[in-house]
Amino acid sequence: xxxxIYGVDVGGTFLKIGLFAVNNHQLLDSxxxxxxxxxxxxxxxxxxxxxxxxxNIDHGIDMNDVLGIGLAIPCPTKNGYVSxxxxxxxxxxxxxxxxxxxxxxxIVVTVGNDATLAALGENxxxxxxxxxxxxxxxxxxxxxxxxxxxxxxxxxxxxxxEIGHIKVxxxxxxxxxxxxxxxxxxxxxxxxxxxxxxxxxxxxxxxxEGFTVKDVFDAAKQNDKAALNTVHRVAEYLAIATVNLAxxxxxxxxxxxxxxxxxxDFLLDxxxxxxxxxxxxxxxxxxxxxxxxxxxxxxxGSYYHAYQHIK
Amino acid sequence: xxxxIYGVDVGGTFLKIGLFAVNNHQLLDSxxxxxxxxxxxxxxxxxxxxxxxxxNIDHGIDMNDVLGIGLAIPCPTKNGYVSxxxxxxxxxxxxxxxxxxxxxxxIVVTVGNDATLAALGENxxxxxxxxxxxxxxxxxxxxxxxxxxxxxxxxxxxxxxEIGHIKVxxxxxxxxxxxxxxxxxxxxxxxxxxxxxxxxxxxxxxxxEGFTVKDVFDAAKQNDKAALNTVHRVAEYLAIATVNLAxxxxxxxxxxxxxxxxxxDFLLDxxxxxxxxxxxxxxxxxxxxxxxxxxxxxxxGSYYHAYQHIK
Numbered sequence: 001x002x003x004x005i006y007g008v009d010v011g012g013t014f015l016k017i018g019l020f021a022v023n024n025h026q027l028l029d030s031x032x033x034x035x036x037x038x039x040x041x042x043x044x045x046x047x048x049x050x051x052x053x054x055x056n057i058d059h060g061i062d063m064n065d066v067l068g069i070g071l072a073i074p075c076p077t078k079n080g081y082v083s084x085x086x087x088x089x090x091x092x093x094x095x096x097x098x099x100x101x102x103x104x105x106x107i108v109v110t111v112g113n114d115a116t117l118a119a120l121g122e123n124x125x126x127x128x129x130x131x132x133x134x135x136x137x138x139x140x141x142x143x144x145x146x147x148x149x150x151x152x153x154x155x156x157x158x159x160x161x162e163i164g165h166i167k168v169x170x171x172x173x174x175x176x177x178x179x180x181x182x183x184x185x186x187x188x189x190x191x192x193x194x195x196x197x198x199x200x201x202x203x204x205x206x207x208x209e210g211f212t213v214k215d216v217f218d219a220a221k222q223n224d225k226a227a228l229n230t231v232h233r234v235a236e237y238l239a240i241a242t243v244n245l246a247x248x249x250x251x252x253x254x255x256x257x258x259x260x261x262x263x264x265d266f267l268l269d270x271x272x273x274x275x276x277x278x279x280x281x282x283x284x285x286x287x288x289x290x291x292x293x294x295x296x297x298x299x300x301g302s303y304y305h306a307y308q309h310i311k
Numbered sequence: 312x313x314x315x316i317y318g319v320d321v322g323g324t325f326l327k328i329g330l331f332a333v334n335n336h337q338l339l340d341s342x343x344x345x346x347x348x349x350x351x352x353x354x355x356x357x358x359x360x361x362x363x364x365x366x367n368i369d370h371g372i373d374m375n376d377v378l379g380i381g382l383a384i385p386c387p388t389k390n391g392y393v394s395x396x397x398x399x400x401x402x403x404x405x406x407x408x409x410x411x412x413x414x415x416x417x418i419v420v421t422v423g424n425d426a427t428l429a430a431l432g433e434n435x436x437x438x439x440x441x442x443x444x445x446x447x448x449x450x451x452x453x454x455x456x457x458x459x460x461x462x463x464x465x466x467x468x469x470x471x472x473e474i475g476h477i478k479v480x481x482x483x484x485x486x487x488x489x490x491x492x493x494x495x496x497x498x499x500x501x502x503x504x505x506x507x508x509x510x511x512x513x514x515x516x517x518x519x520e521g522f523t524v525k526d527v528f529d530a531a532k533q534n535d536k537a538a539l540n541t542v543h544r545v546a547e548y549l550a551i552a553t554v555n556l557a558x559x560x561x562x563x564x565x566x567x568x569x570x571x572x573x574x575x576d577f578l579l580d581x582x583x584x585x586x587x588x589x590x591x592x593x594x595x596x597x598x599x600x601x602x603x604x605x606x607x608x609x610x611x612g613s614y615y616h617a618y619q620h621i622k
Contacts, residue, residue, distance in 0.1 A: 250466020
């Protein structure tokens with residue numbers, strides 16, 4: 001009899017609910033439904049169950065053949081416990097126990113941070129997953145997740161993998177996190193745009209008022225000096241952060257994702273260039289690849305997280 | 312029937328061989344013998360077996376009751392495989408298989424890096440071991456080991472935990488590892504002495520020619536300005552390295568060991584001061600403690616490593 005696991009990416013706007021086949025890890029179906037506005041500590045679970053029931057009926061699946069449900073949530077969590085969540089109304093709650101209370105006894109529930117589970121999703125959906133992998137997502141913020149010995153790293157309270165807040169330089173400017181000199185201040189959208197504007201003001205540029213991060217990378221690809229300076233800065237600081245991860249946890253691979261990573265091999269090659277420049281001992285050979293699962297990474301990762309617990 | 316495991320710290324000068332009782336993890340006896348000069352790929356194993364036989368006879372132990380032997384070795388190793396070793400004549404060798412070939416079939420052999428296993432030894436010999444712990448050893452070099460989810464972190468090739476080579480500052484001076492700006496360049500013996508001399512030349516100091524690291528800390532405790540500047544620099548850079556570890560792997564505890572840590576709470580309090588200053592999110596509460604097992608850490612850790620495999 002075929003068995004199934006659901007992977008759910010719980011976002012502030014949408015819940016993305018995916019049905020996976022346990023025998024081959026394939027995503028069979030997925031639905032995105034709006035995240036309820038209120039009472040998150042109950043309403044989100046109810047919405048997920050409702051949607052799962054619909055998908056089950058569509059596919060003729062009996063709930064007895066659903067082995068587990070994995071959740072990816074947008075806040076730090078340790079073994080499913082959340083103390084506070086900036087994006088959802090979760091407060092000092094054990095999400096595993098709360099969700100299990102609404103489900104048949106046989107269903108295993110797992111919960112993890114979305115960026116951490118995205119790392120698991122990206123890695124485990126590679127043809128041959130690595131034992132140790134680090135995902136770095138470059139977007140408005142810089143996030144990430146760490147997989148070591150094939151398991152997610154949550155750390156003491158669930159702050160493991162907050163790669164965007166590695167201190168990489170000295171500055172008086174304050175990061176969104178309240179600290180100074182975070183990687184995100186260089187490699188996040190705001191850092192990129194501010195630095196490109198500064199460079200443009202210094203030396204001129206083809207960049208026009210209201211330019212975007214994509215414009216910066218496009219201009220750099222066309223050898224615009226100001227844009228190139230910014231892109232090199234992004235690549236070098238990101239490389240320094242990864243050099244330090246390489247010498248402490250030595251992953252097999254760094255996976256670069258997020259909107260900014262759409263700059264593709266142009267960015268990846270620069271990061272590798274600076275990584276090799278700064279690398280310690282024999283860590284310079286560590287692979288860098290681009291993320292490939294797009295917005296499904298968290299959903300896929302939450303599936304694999306539940307699968308690991310069941311297996 | 313009582314069962315036993317041997318933990319062996321394989322050094323360039325001595326082999327420290329400890330007999331441990333499995334039921335209560337107690338060290339029952341230990342012997343230090345000189346490391347053979349030649350043919351390390353066989354002679355070290357022979358010397359260990361010879362010494363174990365002597366200890367067995369002393370304690371009336373039958374080899375059938377020895378469940379395993381753990382080795383801590385002074386070079387990077389992954390699952391017991393060593394590609395090169397600066398201190399011993401090991402070259403492209405699987406130490407687990409090589410050692411097992413000389414032992415009765417029932418004996419489990421484990422091999423790990425000495426600093427990494429020292430982290431395991433320090434942590435597991437605490438009254439209540441932590442799930443996630445980082446050991447940082449401050450001596451001539453700066454080393455360390457990482458324990459996450461109660462397991463050692465070796466990384467891709469065994470370079471996990473090389474904390475001394477985290478890049479923490481920009482400099483043209485080259486570190487012993489060949490790179491620039493390593494933590495070891497600030498917090499290793501040479502970095503401390505050089506900086507103290509520089510400070511002394513700048514502003515005078517009670518430090519006399521030929522001063523030692525202990526002198527620097529003693530002078531700092533007496534409020535010598537030059538020495539204080541150096542000690543604050545050591546504490547702040549070490550804090551920055553730990554802040555970055557806190558936000559990526561979020562250990563429950565940082566354990567500070569090695570000769571320099573003999574400066575005790577004076578140094579520890581300064582590190583914690585700077586750690587809180589630079590800490591991200593809620594990581595400022597992570598504990599810092601001083602190492603307590605001294606030179607036995609590697610031997611104890613190699614015992615626990617073997618124990619974990621057998622259990």
